[in-house]
Amino acid sequence: MQSSTPAGRPGRPRSATADAAILAATREALVELGWSRLTLGDVATRAGVAKTTLYRRWAGKNELVVDAVAELFDELRLPDCGSLADDIEGVVLQFAAILARPEAKSGLMAVIAESTRDDALRERIRASIVQRQMRLVLEGRARAQQRGELPPEPDPQESARIVDLIFDVVAGAVVHRTLVSGKPADEEWVHSFTQVLLHGLAEAPGDG
Amino acid sequence: MQSSTPAGRPGRPRSATADAAILAATREALVELGWSRLTLGDVATRAGVAKTTLYRRWAGKNELVVDAVAELFDELRLPDCGSLADDIEGVVLQFAAILARPEAKSGLMAVIAESTRDDALRERIRASIVQRQMRLVLEGRARAQQRGELPPEPDPQESARIVDLIFDVVAGAVVHRTLVSGKPADEEWVHSFTQVLLHGLAEAPGDG
Amino acid sequence: MQSSTPAGRPGRPRSATADAAILAATREALVELGWSRLTLGDVATRAGVAKTTLYRRWAGKNELVVDAVAELFDELRLPDCGSLADDIEGVVLQFAAILARPEAKSGLMAVIAESTRDDALRERIRASIVQRQMRLVLEGRARAQQRGELPPEPDPQESARIVDLIFDVVAGAVVHRTLVSGKPADEEWVHSFTQVLLHGLAEAPGDG
Amino acid sequence: MQSSTPAGRPGRPRSATADAAILAATREALVELGWSRLTLGDVATRAGVAKTTLYRRWAGKNELVVDAVAELFDELRLPDCGSLADDIEGVVLQFAAILARPEAKSGLMAVIAESTRDDALRERIRASIVQRQMRLVLEGRARAQQRGELPPEPDPQESARIVDLIFDVVAGAVVHRTLVSGKPADEEWVHSFTQVLLHGLAEAPGDG
DNA sequence: CTCTAAACGAGACGGTACGTCAAGTCTTGAA
DNA sequence: TTCAAGACTTGACGTACCGTCTCGTTTAGAG
Known part of the structure; x- marks a missing residue:
């Protein structure tokens, strides 16, 4: 059912909902704080996700904001x-x-x-x-x-x-x-x- | 009769050359580092000026870059x-x-x-x-x-x-x-x- | 003074060796510099530890010196x-x-x-x-x-x-x-x- | 501790009242702030005196406090x-x-x-x-x-x-x-x- | 009564350290 | 293997004082 786990890959599969939650949290933070005061730690907290999860999927703030x-x-x-x-x-x-x-x-x-x-x-x-x-x-x-x-x-x-x-x-x-x-x-x-x-x-x- | 103090303002007058040196140093740093990696400490060093001198004249990075x-x-x-x-x-x-x-x-x-x-x-x-x-x-x-x-x-x-x-x-x-x-x-x-x-x-x- | 992950507390546990290294570095700095010239940044460097690690464990210079x-x-x-x-x-x-x-x-x-x-x-x-x-x-x-x-x-x-x-x-x-x-x-x-x-x-x- | 124009020394003599005002201001600041938060700039302000006047008479904070x-x-x-x-x-x-x-x-x-x-x-x-x-x-x-x-x-x-x-x-x-x-x-x-x-x-x- | 030289206030200066914050990495136990 | 949690190193932040300097302004005694 997961999009990013192609087959019987070992280990825990990536959360399917995390990506959408992170992008939405990013937009929310952009509205409230603007780009320069937006922090990845804050985005992770808003998305209910650990900072490591975020870094596993995006290289940094810029890439994340582009997608958002x-x-x-x-x-x-x-x-x-x-x-x-x-x-x-x-x-x-x-x-x-x-x-x-x-x-x-x-x-x-x-x-x-x-x-x-x-x-x-x-x-x-x-x-x-x-x-x-x-x-x-x-x-x-x-x-x-x-x-x-x-x-x-x-x-x-x-x-x-x-x-x-x-x-x-x-x-x-x-x-x-x-x-x-x-x-x-x-x-x-x-x-x-x-x-x-x-x-x-x-x-x-x-x-x- | 005053050289650099416009009126009879007390205290040591501001260095006349510092402003130009700081703005030039800012442009130099922008060329080498770009905006996001530019730091006011580095600009101050390049301009041969203390960080406090910089903060005394500009409110922050944004204002400084606008002027530069x-x-x-x-x-x-x-x-x-x-x-x-x-x-x-x-x-x-x-x-x-x-x-x-x-x-x-x-x-x-x-x-x-x-x-x-x-x-x-x-x-x-x-x-x-x-x-x-x-x-x-x-x-x-x-x-x-x-x-x-x-x-x-x-x-x-x-x-x-x-x-x-x-x-x-x-x-x-x-x-x-x-x-x-x-x-x-x-x-x-x-x-x-x-x-x-x-x-x-x-x-x-x-x-x- | 600090308990090293007393129970199944989540997250990375605090470094056990850091405390001893910091206290030793503090005494070393006291010998060389005395109290008034001792700086927490210098202690951190001597201990091979980041300044933030030091502030995470002690409230300030005074508390650190007492323990040392x-x-x-x-x-x-x-x-x-x-x-x-x-x-x-x-x-x-x-x-x-x-x-x-x-x-x-x-x-x-x-x-x-x-x-x-x-x-x-x-x-x-x-x-x-x-x-x-x-x-x-x-x-x-x-x-x-x-x-x-x-x-x-x-x-x-x-x-x-x-x-x-x-x-x-x-x-x-x-x-x-x-x-x-x-x-x-x-x-x-x-x-x-x-x-x-x-x-x-x-x-x-x-x-x- | 300071001789107030011992002989026919040329120039303006040191203010006689300044010394007492500075020492009193120092004690006042000690009461309110304690030693570590006492600053010479603040003492000067309390004494109604310029910082330079203070440094002309004492080598630093320690000497001043001893006298006070x-x-x-x-x-x-x-x-x-x-x-x-x-x-x-x-x-x-x-x-x-x-x-x-x-x-x-x-x-x-x-x-x-x-x-x-x-x-x-x-x-x-x-x-x-x-x-x-x-x-x-x-x-x-x-x-x-x-x-x-x-x-x-x-x-x-x-x-x-x-x-x-x-x-x-x-x-x-x-x-x-x-x-x-x-x-x-x-x-x-x-x-x-x-x-x-x-x-x-x-x-x-x-x-x- | 001027002249002169020091002391004066004000405040800008180059520095150093502060304590905080965020970035990005690493290490644990649980799922 | 990924997850949440959180400690870690690094480095910039903006502030507060330091002690020095440079002004223009008193202020007293000497000429």
């Missing part, structure tokens, strides 16, 4: 609102809502900061969070090209570059708005942002 | 290349070059992460870094409006909203590209980004 | 030299020899000084050092009463008062001679002291 | 009660009363402890406190010899030895009673002690 935060972003869905602009606004608002939650705010930026000096950590973040949500850009772009709202792009390499660029612009803008400027990425802001993204500064400064 | 990083961004200059697009590319490349430096990478994201739980710190970041560079957007936009590249905006409140938005998009995209995606914000990327910023996705997907 | 010094006095033995005077001289010489050792000198008076402001510490000193050596007075007096050298004392309360008085006179005189006057409590002095103790000033001024 | 405590013992007077026993009881009770004061308790034993590692300090204590009160023993003994209560001692060297011994026994017993045993040196105890001192254990166990 990654789960938050899996609930993102690309809505089908009929137009590219509305689809973008819908998904960006969802993204902003997640980023506004303290467990995401506190944890995400901290592990990104840590990843600037730890390539393995950056790769883990890319795989667990960034790349996993790239699907939204791919899906939305394909749908818009089908609708004729965006020109088709035959060159696959060029296509990848554009997708990356869009992702950086969208994710970066929302993150900067939320965490650095410290203002809400609300409907009004998301609308203005979407207009600029689609039509540029020169054409769409005020509204659309 | 803020100085990096003061070298940003808005070039006059003749067109808005070229001006943007010029300043974004400068910004990307600074962000690529390890002392900026390591320090900036970490203090932003910390600021999610510390309003005073966020305000310090906003005042020392963000607001201070906002001048670039204001100056560039005014110049473009004089040139007729951007429509004039008579409503001052609307104007402020647009300026904020531009800043979030530009800064956020470069930061995300550099720190999250982990790819260089080189000339090619900056060119593509500028095209999207000015003309939008629909009109300027491949190039201009 | 107390062990020194356990080697005191009441000799049986045939007469009360000779017995007293023998044990007082032993006591003086211990007090002459730098680890006793340095440590003992300092913790007594500290105990003037800390009742718990005074009680610890009384229990660990003073009361523990009171046996010598009791034993010597009983032996002398058997020999007929001292009159029997039927009243137990009066008996206790006398014993306390003898202890204060003997211990106090030796301590004062050694630490305050700074002169050795050698055989000659001990002999004169014993004559005064047994026969008083009026009868035995010069010698016996 | 020494003044306490100068009020000791040898009463003339008619008999040696009564004279002794009178002066011992005075001595016990001083030792019971917290500023004496706290300070005296601490500097004695320190003096075990600092010969200059021991000499200062001997000169300022011990030797200064030796007069009481000399005076009392001479008076008793005149009265015929004590045999005369023609040999001056032997006489000095006896005086030293008496001093060690008296001072040591009172100090041990007060500080180590932690019980009051009250009239009853002083009476018993005096009987032992004059007549010895064998003859005067219960009372006299």
